[in-house]
Amino acid sequence: MPLVLNDEQAMLRDSARSFVSEQAPIAYLRRLRDSHDETGFSRDLWKQFAEMGFAGILVPEAHGGLGLGAVEAGVVAEEIGRTLAPTPFLSTAVLAATALTRGGSDGQKAQYLPGIAAGEMIATLAADEGAKHRPAKTALAATRAGNGFRLTGAKTFVLDGHVADLLIVAARTAGIPGDPAGITLFLVRPGAKGLTTERTVMVDSHNAARVDFDDVAVDADAVLGDVDGGYALLEGALNVGRAAVAAELVGVGEEAFTRTLGYLKERKQFGKFIGEFQGLQHRSAHLFSELEVTKAAVLKALQVLDENADGAAQIVSVAKARAGLSAGLAVQEAVQMHGGMGMTDEFDLGLFMKRARVGQELFGDANFHADRLARRNSY
């Protein structure tokens, strides 16, 4: 498949771009942040996202979605990255929609997917337990009790966890932390007894939460997919999430770079446009090259996810690692080339730097993915 967007995808990009830039420009993030908004995004705006089809982009048409693929989800994520719009897109429309669509029973799908596609249900995946992303190390214990299970443990970095109507929780039903086998996914409602959620306000003013499970009881039909065999489903959803974050980071990095290029062409120092200085020219050209190489890898990862989801792990790792590194370089160069102005909160670049950092960490940083690639290639 050619490494370019097809006409439909290009149209989707254009409509996502104009929608996001009009409805959720950077001022939207600032407003939510400065008003200490408790939800962390606008439910009304998310409804509008849903009306555009974005909430259900990965939800099958039979359940009210668009039934599109990872490439289309990535197109939307990239545009979200350009304005840093906080939305439940990643948690709900990507992670939860993928896990439910792939792993859900007919009943589970019918119960949850239409609400997701309609923008009415916020759902999320709770995978991490420590400071670093290590899904195979899942330790949160799910022990059989009667017909169901009881969950005890803690999750961190749960996107939109404090407002989610549904948590998809990775838990250990067998084996020990580190074993891929023995992991099971559970659908848990936030009102469950013993479940406490603490919103963690993050550097990027996007939503995350810590969720504690103190002997939380769930029924047998809360299991998503197979008992003990949830790792593949978890990794499958995470891979789509990783590629979507990579696409978002492309948007973040490109926007930071575009603003920097503009500044280089208008700011004068020592009687010259600073873009005339060869030192900055070479660094800009290098950064452009890094971003271009990353874009190719990210698009390929999204395409492979749609063609052969099981074979996508390696290219997803390449895309996620590179997207984090090149967006990280873009925001650092942006702040440095803007000088003192780039350091002020009033200016937007800091917001890009903060989001890039969170995106780097989310679902595995460059070192995690390089390590994963090495393991997959037996070295």
Next chain:
Amino acid sequence: MPLVLNDEQAMLRDSARSFVSEQAPIAYLRRLRDSHDETGFSRDLWKQFAEMGFAGILVPEAHGGLGLGAVEAGVVAEEIGRTLAPTPFLSTAVLAATALTRGGSDGQKAQYLPGIAAGEMIATLAADEGAKHRPAKTALAATRAGNGFRLTGAKTFVLDGHVADLLIVAARTAGIPGDPAGITLFLVRPGAKGLTTERTVMVDSHNAARVDFDDVAVDADAVLGDVDGGYALLEGALNVGRAAVAAELVGVGEEAFTRTLGYLKERKQFGKFIGEFQGLQHRSAHLFSELEVTKAAVLKALQVLDENADGAAQIVSVAKARAGLSAGLAVQEAVQMHGGMGMTDEFDLGLFMKRARVGQELFGDANFHADRLARRNSY
């Protein structure tokens, strides 16, 4: 101790610099290389080195040497680096002299050290066995036989191994490869039965050899230091060697940089001196900074070796790692900034690049030393 040379050391540097630049300029290396000289250096010239005191710089005065320290050895090594002079300085005057002085019995010292100091005996240390420097993994087997030992195995990257009059061989007398304990050093003469030496012509036209041991018999008094306890002595000698190579790499890197700076000031392109281009200016200033930071670490390592040899491992690793990396950067920038000319054999820069590469590898590359530092700091 201040991180500067004292007056005596500065005088030594000046005399070494003028001696080396007059007696062993780069043309000397070329001549040896192009004539496929079998010895790989000039024995006469090495005698002159000895007359200057350089061969015995680390040999105690009682055995005919100058009885100086690592700082002084480093001063000479750095000057050798500036002209890439092939000499047995590292093998004989640094490694062998250190091992014999520290570990030798009175008889061993009296037997070998005067010859080393006089420039009459070439001696070397045979440590490596594989492509990478891993002294703790020494596997060459020394098994007790009668009153002595029999050695079987192979050594690689033995400096001056094909012309050495004495080999100091690290062998395993107990334990398994990877154990620091169980290593013993042996003094072996090249004529020993079962010993074969193959010169390996290296990219930098400096001497190295592979040495095979096929049931080579040595007496009990061939043991240098303690049986099974040779690792500390081996590491002690290697640390002095590492710091000396680091100093040599400072010389290599600085000379490559100096030549490049000269070229930047005389070469014109597009009507300007190429040194006017900010891209090259910034890279030059960055390289200068790297070299300066390295120089401080190398001098400190040499000083610490003289103050507290046992506590020097960490700073030696810092010095060796940085010296390899910054000399590597210096030669790469040198070739790149000289353009096509830098790629020709006729020009000298390629010789600097080649020697820097060998120096990076010798006695552990930057990754080896970073790993070593991490282990020493328990992470």
Next chain:
Amino acid sequence: MADLETFRTETRAWLEANCPPDMRTPTEDEDDVVWGGRNPAYKSEGQRLWLERMAAKGWTTPEWPTEYGGGGLSREEAKILAGEMRALGCRSPLSSFGIWMLGPALLKYGNEEQKRRFLPEIVRGEIRWCQGYSEPGSGSDLASLQTKAEDRGDHYLVNGAKIWTSYADKADWIFCLVRTDMAAPKHEGISFLLFDMASPGVSTKPILLISGKSPFCQTFFDDVKVPKEQLVGTLNKGWEIAKYLLTHERNSISSMGGRAHRPVHQVAADSIGLDDRGELADPLLRSDVAHLEIDEIAFELAMERAGDLAKRRQIHPAYSSVLKYYGSELNKRRHEILMSAGGSDSLEWESERSDHGAAARAWLRTKANSIEGGTSEVQLNIVAKRILELPGA
């Protein structure tokens, strides 16, 4: 030498007798730093007493002449005083841009009347000064400053704006670069003025950084009248004073690139743990940390070496640019790695658990290291041109 030993003994005795016990403990937060000024904010009686006693001896400025309130000590005596204070754990009695910046400039460029008027107040910490150099439009090209001071007979009329004025909202007076000749080449129309921040027409606005609150302000001048006797040095020759102060500043830039208080590998090990071999349980991060720590150790030694060379006058006057460049870039890299080590924990921004986002705020704050005090690009230009003597503008 005997005199110096006597001085040491007497100094030690005086410090022991006069330094309040709570001034012998390490400073822990910003409140522990005494800035003085018209409305001094003493956290404790010990702070007030300690400043008063040290100021009375002129030891807030040990080497300044006694006629201006200074301690009149020789270089050797001042070293002994510093050594004894360190030995006893005495805090600095006073932090002051007056001491660090303005004082040395006044001693060099001020007239006698200015020295008598301003220096004793600085010694006693009675007036808190701020520095008006950078402007919103000037950036690295400081000499392009546009704040103008028009000659109105008996006074100058100042209009314009400054930025990055540290603690301008708390300062009593400002020392300020202004343009007094609009027509001259940019370096030749600049003058150095002193004026009261309480003057009508002066206003300030704190700057919020991406890392959060900061001491920096924007400062605005709207028809501020400045008496002519508050011009320091020659009219239109202020750039010379500015250059003097900039060099002074760069030379005193602290050791930001040196090793962190807690080794990075310990932070990483606490966050990530060690594996069954005792190695950091993230092998690729371990590689980053080890290479970083090598450079940290080496950079500390480079600073030490620079100090030793400077003592022997064997150092290039622009060498501080090498250290400024390397140290600030190293510090940025360190905090990138610390953020990786901290993972999602270090991304929290407000929680108690994260000490109100201490890791993230520190990381973001480091991004200014390569901008403030001359950008990395400016340092590289200086190294290239002044030390390496590369050609060109």
Next chain:
Amino acid sequence: MADLETFRTETRAWLEANCPPDMRTPTEDEDDVVWGGRNPAYKSEGQRLWLERMAAKGWTTPEWPTEYGGGGLSREEAKILAGEMRALGCRSPLSSFGIWMLGPALLKYGNEEQKRRFLPEIVRGEIRWCQGYSEPGSGSDLASLQTKAEDRGDHYLVNGAKIWTSYADKADWIFCLVRTDMAAPKHEGISFLLFDMASPGVSTKPILLISGKSPFCQTFFDDVKVPKEQLVGTLNKGWEIAKYLLTHERNSISSMGGRAHRPVHQVAADSIGLDDRGELADPLLRSDVAHLEIDEIAFELAMERAGDLAKRRQIHPAYSSVLKYYGSELNKRRHEILMSAGGSDSLEWESERSDHGAAARAWLRTKANSIEGGTSEVQLNIVAKRILELPGA
């Protein structure tokens, strides 16, 4: 479409009938490449036959017009021919700077007589050409070339020297940039000449590289007489032809940054081994390798994407500079890591064991990647100015 299918069927049949069996195997070394020329060095009868048969059909230059000996194929037909040759594993019958470089320039800028005289020889591989562009003093500033051609009535008298002329010692003729107006601005006094390397006054000297032998030569012209009808295009307008050829060259730069034939991690594992966890037994090198392989995979995709964009005419004309820059720097980094992986084994230079220093020679050779075909600095300038549209000279 039906016609194209017929063409495909007929082409396949012809290739099957005419391509000698030994010309259907992959090329293994330099001897397998056929360069033609006055004194062709055929390794086998198959090579000779294959060239003769392909040349007879004009298929050494499928799209050139038949009147000059070319195949006269349309773009679509040429693609079909290439596809069928690939399917059958047919080797290229002829490698030739005449085909790649001079021919396109002659077709665009040559006069009718020149086309009739030179193109058919190129098609048949009878004359081997070399390219005289760079000079010892010109470097990246190609237009500063100094080789001069003086008008002597019926001929030009050429004096000067060229460098980096690939295979000049084996070539029959040269296409050469010369200065024909010493007084004009540098871009406006250059002309494009063709002449016989057997002319009196031409000499060549092979260039030994730091990596060893190379196809490059220095070429010297000492009073070489060149008939005036061998000037291509307009006098003093040769820079236009040069620019045309340089763009042509950059666009055809191969995929040097793509993945190596053997993955780096395999080379490393063979040399260093795996530990008890199955990880490369040098954890820090493992980190370097993994990051490298990520970039290798991504760069391959970047090339693929560029090709896909180019097909859709959605690519900036200077985009090849991005790939040239990135690919050559990546290749240098790859070989640095390969040298680390190989350790002391890869430092050997002459032994059989090391295949005569293959690793070290390959490593050294990569250092030219960022110089030849336009330095990395030139590529970055092009990206900055033409793609990013940054201001300045």
